[in-house]
Amino acid sequence: MPDPELVEVFRGPRVESRHAGALAVADADGGLVLALGDVERPVFPRSAVKVIQALPLIESGAADRYGLTEAELALACASHSGEPAHAEAAASMLRKAGLDRDALECGVHWPSNAEASRALARSGAEATALHNNCSGKHSGFLCSACARGEAVAGYVLPEHPVQRAVKAAMDEVTGFTAREEDRGTDGCSIPTYAVPLRALALGFARVGTGRGQGPVRAAAFQRLRAAVAANPFMVAGTGRSDTVLMTALGPRAFTKVGAEGVFCASLPELGLGIAIKCDDGAGRAAEVVMASLLLRLLPLSDAERAAVEPLARPVLRNWRGIEVGGLRPTEALRH
Amino acid sequence: MPDPELVEVFRGPRVESRHAGALAVADADGGLVLALGDVERPVFPRSAVKVIQALPLIESGAADRYGLTEAELALACASHSGEPAHAEAAASMLRKAGLDRDALECGVHWPSNAEASRALARSGAEATALHNNCSGKHSGFLCSACARGEAVAGYVLPEHPVQRAVKAAMDEVTGFTAREEDRGTDGCSIPTYAVPLRALALGFARVGTGRGQGPVRAAAFQRLRAAVAANPFMVAGTGRSDTVLMTALGPRAFTKVGAEGVFCASLPELGLGIAIKCDDGAGRAAEVVMASLLLRLLPLSDAERAAVEPLARPVLRNWRGIEVGGLRPTEALRH
Numbered sequence: 087m088p089d090p091e092l093v094e095v096f097r098g099p100r101v102e103s104r105h106a107g108a109l110a111v112a113d114a115d116g117g118l119v120l121a122l123g124d125v126e127r128p129v130f131p132r133s134a135v136k137v138i139q140a141l142p143l144i145e146s147g148a149a150d151r152y153g154l155t156e157a158e159l160a161l162a163c164a165s166h167s168g169e170p171a172h173a174e175a176a177a178s179m180l181r182k183a184g185l186d187r188d189a190l191e192c193g194v195h196w197p198s199n200a201e202a203s204r205a206l207a208r209s210g211a212e213a214t215a216l217h218n219n220c221s222g223k224h225s226g227f228l229c230s231a232c233a234r235g236e237a238v239a240g241y242v243l244p245e246h247p248v249q250r251a252v253k254a255a256m257d258e259v260t261g262f263t264a265r266e267e268d269r270g271t272d273g274c275s276i277p278t279y280a281v282p283l284r285a286l287a288l289g290f291a292r293v294g295t296g297r298g299q300g301p302v303r304a305a306a307f308q309r310l311r312a313a314v315a316a317n318p319f320m321v322a323g324t325g326r327s328d329t330v331l332m333t334a335l336g337p338r339a340f341t342k343v344g345a346e347g348v349f350c351a352s353l354p355e356l357g358l359g360i361a362i363k364c365d366d367g368a369g370r371a372a373e374v375v376m377a378s379l380l381l382r383l384l385p386l387s388d389a390e391r392a393a394v395e396p397l398a399r400p401v402l403r404n405w406r407g408i409e410v411g412g413l414r415p416t417e418a419l420r421h
Numbered sequence: 422m423p424d425p426e427l428v429e430v431f432r433g434p435r436v437e438s439r440h441a442g443a444l445a446v447a448d449a450d451g452g453l454v455l456a457l458g459d460v461e462r463p464v465f466p467r468s469a470v471k472v473i474q475a476l477p478l479i480e481s482g483a484a485d486r487y488g489l490t491e492a493e494l495a496l497a498c499a500s501h502s503g504e505p506a507h508a509e510a511a512a513s514m515l516r517k518a519g520l521d522r523d524a525l526e527c528g529v530h531w532p533s534n535a536e537a538s539r540a541l542a543r544s545g546a547e548a549t550a551l552h553n554n555c556s557g558k559h560s561g562f563l564c565s566a567c568a569r570g571e572a573v574a575g576y577v578l579p580e581h582p583v584q585r586a587v588k589a590a591m592d593e594v595t596g597f598t599a600r601e602e603d604r605g606t607d608g609c610s611i612p613t614y615a616v617p618l619r620a621l622a623l624g625f626a627r628v629g630t631g632r633g634q635g636p637v638r639a640a641a642f643q644r645l646r647a648a649v650a651a652n653p654f655m656v657a658g659t660g661r662s663d664t665v666l667m668t669a670l671g672p673r674a675f676t677k678v679g680a681e682g683v684f685c686a687s688l689p690e691l692g693l694g695i696a697i698k699c700d701d702g703a704g705r706a707a708e709v710v711m712a713s714l715l716l717r718l719l720p721l722s723d724a725e726r727a728a729v730e731p732l733a734r735p736v737l738r739n740w741r742g743i744e745v746g747g748l749r750p751t752e753a754l755r756h
Contacts, residue, residue, distance in 0.1 A: 088423060095681070095702060098605030100615055102465055103681050103702035106441075130437055193740025196539070200531065204542035218740060270433030271745040280435055346430070346438050366701040367430060367438035405528025405553060410606040 089123030090418040092364070093371040097402070097411035104416075105371030107347065107364040111379065112287035114297035114357050116261065120379075121284070122418060128280030129363045130270055133165045134344030135286070136223050137293055137310050138259050139276075142251040143226040144306040148233035152182040159313035160320035161222030165343060167323025168197025168217035175320060176216045179225035183232040190215035191242045192224045192274040199323055220274035222320075227252075227276075242275040249277055256281070259299065260289035273345060283361040286350055290359025293340060294352030311340045311352070327373045327397055331380070334393030339380060343369060349376045353383060370413060373397055378415040424458030425753040427699070428706040432737070432746035439751075440706030442682065442699040446714065447622035449632035449692050451596065455714075456619070457753060463615030464698045465605055469679030470621070471558050472498045472628055472645050473594050474611075477586040478561040479641040483568035487517035494648035495655035496557030500678060502658025503532025503552035510655060511551045514560035518567040525550035526577045527559045527609040534658055555609035557655075562587075562611075577610040584612055591616070594634065595624035608680060618696040621685055625694025628675060629687030646675045646687070662708045662732055666715070669728030674715060678704060684711045688718060705748060708732055713750040 088106060095103040108123025118125070140162045143149050149159060157171075158179050166172035180186055196213040197203040206213065215221055227241050227248045236247045243249060256279065257263045264279030272278040281289075291297070293311070296304020314321050318332035321342070331341050341351040347364030349372040360379055364371040377397035380386075386394065402411040423441060430438040443458025453460070475497045478484050484494060492506075493514050501507035515521055531548040532538040541548065550556055562576050562583045571582045578584060591614065592598045599614030607613040616624075626632070628646070631639020649656050653667035656677070666676050676686040682699030684707040695714055699706040712732035715721075721729065737746040 097465055097613075099602060100463070100465070100605065102605070104700050106701075128435070130432060130435070191741070193742075195740050196535065200538070203535070204531070204539060207539035207542045208545070210543070267434060270435060270437070271739065271743060273739045273745070275739055275741050275743060278432075365439050366441075366703055366706075368701055368703070371701075404606065404608045404610055405530050406526070406610050407528075408606060408610060410608070 089365050091416050092122070092419045093374045093413055094416055095411065095413050102411065105364050105366060105368050107362060107371065107375065108283055109360065109362045109375060109379070110283040110287035111358055111360050111383070112284065112291050114288070114291035114295045114359070116288045118284065118287075119358060125283040125287075128264075128268055128282050129348065130278045130280050130346065131286055131350070132272060132278055132344035132346060132348050133220070134342045134348045134350040135256060135289070136165070136342060137163045137307070137314070137340065138256055138289060139223060139252045140226055140310055141255040141303065141306055142230045142248060144309060145302065146230045146233050148183075148229040151233050152179070152229050154179060154182065154229070156313040157317045157320050158222070159310060160317035162226035163310055163314055163342065164222045164321040165219045166222060166320065167199035167202060167326060168219065169199050169202045169323050172222070172320065172323065173214075173216040176221040176225045179222070179229060183229045185228055185232070185238065187214050187216050189228055189238055190218070190221060190224050192218040192220045194218060218274065224274065244269065244277040253277070253279060256289070259292050260285040283363055286361035287359045290350050290352045290361060291357060292359070294354035294359060295357050297357070311337060311354070314340060327376070330393065330397065331377070334390050335380070335384075338384060341376060343372065347372045349373065351376060351380070356383060358383065370400075374400065374413050374415055375419060378419050424700050426751050427457070427754045428709045428748055429751055430746065430748050437746065440699050440701060440703050442697060442706065442710065443618055444695065444697045444710060444714070445618040445622035446693055446695050446718070447619065447626050449623070449626035449630045449694070451623045453619065453622075454693060460618040460622075463599075463603055463617050464683065465613045465615050465681065466621055466685070467607060467613055467679035467681060467683050468500045468555070469677045469683045469685040470591060470624070471500070471677060472642070472649070472675065473591055473624060474558060474587045475561055475645055476590040476638065476641055477565045477583060479644060480637065481565045481568050483518075483564040486568050487514070487564055489514060489517065489564070491648040492652045492655050493557070494645055495652035497561035498645055498649055498677065499557045499656040500554045501557060501655065502534035502537060502661060503554065504534050504537045504658050507557065507655065507658065508549075508551040511556040511560045514557070514564060518564045520563055520567070520573065522549050522551050524563055524573055525553070525556060525559050527553040527555045529553060553609065559609065579604065579612040588612070588614060591624075594627050595620040618698055621696035622694045625685050625687045625696060626692060627694070629689035629694060630692050632692070646672060646689070649675060662711070665728065665732065666712070669725050670715070670719075673719060676711060678707065682707045684708065686711060686715070691718060693718065705735075709735065709748050709750055710754060713754050
């Protein structure tokens with residue numbers, strides 16, 4: 087059975103495009119509170135699980151040893167826009183471990199924030215690996231490797247101890263042992279292992295509660311969530327959905343986008359985790375699904391609601407600022 | 422019945438995302454040679470029909486009166502990347518009609534070509550309406566309005582004579598009278614009317630053959646297609662699919678992307694027109710569908726095939742240039 091349509095894109099009087107997908111909302115014991123579409127099919131979680139991939143940075147003692155700030159810990163969980171504060175924080179993390187940007191194996195791209203990209207060009211500079219949206223996560227990997235005395239070169243490879251530790255953490259937190267034959271390579275060159283949405287939702291319930299993961303890991307999750315809640319700009323950037331949502335909701339929601347239409351979240355006060363995958367990989371649709379679920383699940387103040395609602399029903403404006411259409415959740419998502 | 426999946430995105434060993442859609446291939450009498458999915462549902466053709474929207478520019482006599490070059494006529498059919506040659510050609514068209522960029526009502530955006538955008542920033546300049554991907558089409562509208570002595574201001578409005586002429590041309594060429602209640606506003610502020618894929622495919626068969634449209638219109642289509650075939654860079658830009666395809670195929674194929682996963686083409690030697698809509702609006706999938714159809718329908722030389730095949734099975738590389746996956750047509754599209 088195909089996944090249901092979750093989001094419609096309309097223009098004037100007509101639906102122009104449609105996005106199907108699946109989602110799971112689970113508690114920290116694995117109970118499914120809500121499921122739409124196929125939540126058993128493994129999907130690559132991509133960057134949505136960076137907060138779990140950051141566990142070795144805390145659990146190795148590297149974060150304490152190098153005195154990483156909360157902003158730097160937030161950057162370790164980030165897919166950032168390459169704005170100056172992001173690149174500077176990544177450089178600072180590397181410096182603390184005695185490294186520089188040459189150690190990064192994530193590759194180089196220009197800032198995804200268009201204004202930051204143009205400003206960089208205007209300044210006469212070139213993009214570096216610090217501007218790569220994953221530079222914070224990679225700086226965290228490098229801090230972890232340095233603290234444990236592991237080789238720095240090749241830290242992105244599946245067999246490197248850092249990536250083995252990341253996979254072990256993912257398996258433990260999601261309760262799903264990802265198969266080696268379900269391994270892909272992510273945009274930043276690290277392995278990504280396919281995991282069912284049901285297991286991802288359970289994992290994010292545990293990110294929010296620490297339940298069943300022992301006190302050390304529970305404290306690590308608490309520390310990472312607090313770091314991001316205090317620095318929502320560092321986890322994404324200007325105008326980005328994670329930054330907008332967590333600026334409004336603070337510690338009430340931890341949200342994280344991933345490439346190809348993945349979006350995960352923890353709602354600590356409800357003990358719930360959310361995992362979304364849009365089948366066509368559309369981030370615009372995943373954002374509508376996430377915002378719709380937050381509106382449905384969390385009791386919100388007027389101010390919180392006013393911040394989240396525009397993401398659930400974003401307006402499309404053309405190049406002259408004229409409203410020409412929008413996105414909206416379908417019936418399947420509203421019920 | 423939902424539209425079939427036409428394109429898969431895979432990463433390593435797994436399919437990561439899927440794109441459904443519909444397509445029609447028709448002859449100039451409206452006979453359907455091939456149809457997948459719902460080809461009767463009206464869809465907004467967006468920028469895919471710029472070659473038809475350029476008819477008033479020719480038929481009003483404006484192109485001759487102002488001595489527009491072939492490169493400028495190609496730009497009138499373009500969704501260009503805002504590279505210097507594009508912006509300069511739009512400025513030249515306006516100058517010939519006694520206007521400048523202030524007359525453009527398409528809105529301002531930075532060049533969609535990232536390197537062109539950074540180069541513009543580096544030069545200390547700002548984006549103007551000339552960099553809008555539709556500036557050539559709009560300059561053509563303005564030339565047409567000037568040649569006919571019509572008001573310049575408001576030329577984007579549905580009731581302006583230019584847009585009435587564009588709608589009349591669309592209705593005649595597609596054989597489908599678009600309904601006023603199916604009108605949306607395009608990204609560049611002009612009206613876009615929903616048309617079934619079946620009618621769009623017929624329309625593009627006529628773009629390639631002129632059949633049933635009279636000798637004047639047949640000559641206008643011939644002139645526009647020749648202009649684009651001689652200037653494939655002007656209709657899109659560096660690395661863009663229309664430019665790549667028409668650089669390889671010359672006058673053998675006229676292709677044109679539209680926003681939200683629309684892609685249309687004429688194959689003059691076969692007398693066929695193609696119209697594609699990816700349901701989720703994904704341009705990356707529409708490109709795979711178009712390239713797959715060109716490979717299937719046109720007898721190609723080795724050199725032509727070598728240029729088209731990479732678009733039918735594009736490789737996905739990550740930021741370090743490592744091959745991590747790709748896109749490919751599904752069984753439904755291959756049969």
